[in-house]
Amino acid sequence: MAQSHVDEVSMWWDQHAEQDLSHIQAAVCQLERLGNRLGTVEVSAVMNPEYWRTRIREVMARPDVPPRIVQKGLALLARLDRLPGAPRTEGRDEW
DSSP, X not given: OHHHHHHHHHHHHHHHHHHHHHHHHHHHHHHHHXXXXXXXXXXXXXXXXXXXXXXXXXXXXXXXOOHHHHHHHHHHHHHHHTSTTOOOOSOGGGO
């Protein structure tokens, strides 16, 4: 019975991580649409690529994170790296 509970918690976390990355993906799309104007918009946490990098790393830092979530996170980090004027992700091998 305890294993079943562990499996349920793990499945819940996986679903939560997927939803979180989907939300982050939508935010990255907005940043991409801004393109070169990104540096001219009003500054707030959600307009800062570093905010989203931190959120992605938090999702990916969970022990036993499924490979599909890691791959999605890495793809989002790469998209953030391509934003005009955005600093590149440091420690790529470590995310």
